[in-house]
Structure formats: structure tokens, C-alpha cells
Amino acid sequence: MHAIRYTIFIATVSLASCVNLSDKAASVQVHTQLSSTLDKCKKLGPVLAKASVLAPDGELQAKLRDMAADLGGDTVVFLHIDRTLTEERLQGIAYKCY
Numbered sequence: 001m002h003a004i005r006y007t008i009f010i011a012t013v014s015l016a017s018c019v020n021l022s023d024k025a026a027s028v029q030v031h032t033q034l035s036s037t038l039d040k041c042k043k044l045g046p047v048l049a050k051a052s053v054l055a056p057d058g059e060l061q062a063k064l065r066d067m068a069a070d071l072g073g074d075t076v077v078f079l080h081i082d083r084t085l086t087e088e089r090l091q092g093i094a095y096k097c098y
Contacts, residue, residue: 019058024069031077041097044071049090053083060090068094
């Protein structure tokens with residue numbers, strides 16, 4: 001019975017915890033790997049976002065997109081994610097393509 005309550009709680013939290021992108025993050029396109037389509041883009045630099053493992057789905061990616069926009073970028077490449085028991089870290093590279 002306790003497991004059912006826990007499952008219902010997790011499902012409720014998951015449904016209620018959507019991430020809204022900021023306007024600047026929404027304007028940043030995402031790539032999941034480096035490719036030749038980025039050859040003509042200007043590399044702005046590395047970005048690193050951190051979030052709790054309890055953060056809503058998408059929060060880490062939204063933070064990375066915000067960071068790319070803060071550097072003047074319009075594109076970000078997600079490179080690597082590290083997970084510990086309490087934190088997730090997403091590494092990427094910000095680019096200016098347009």
C-alpha cells in the first residue's frame with residue numbers, strides 16, 4: 001500500500017512540474033551532437049548547467065539554453081551529462097549560427 005501511495009505521489013509531482021522556457025531560451029536551437037552543420041557557426045564557449053535530480057524534467061536543458069543565450073548564442077550542443085545521487089550536470093558548447 002505504501003508503494004502505491006509513493007508511485008501516485010511521484011506521478012503527480014511529475015505531471016505538475018513542467019518547465020516553461022524563457023523567451024531567450026526558446027530562441028536557442030539544440031543539437032545533441034557535434035556535426036558539420038555547425039562548421040560555419042562561431043563557437044562562443046563551453047556552458048555547464050547544474051540542477052537537482054528532483055528538478056522538473058527539462059529544467060537542466062532550459063538552463064543550458066539560457067546560458068547559451070546569455071553568451072549571445074542561438075545554438076547549443078549538448079555534449080555530456082553527469083549524474084550523482086543529488087545533482088545532474090549538463091555540459092555543452094554555445095554557438096552563434098545566425
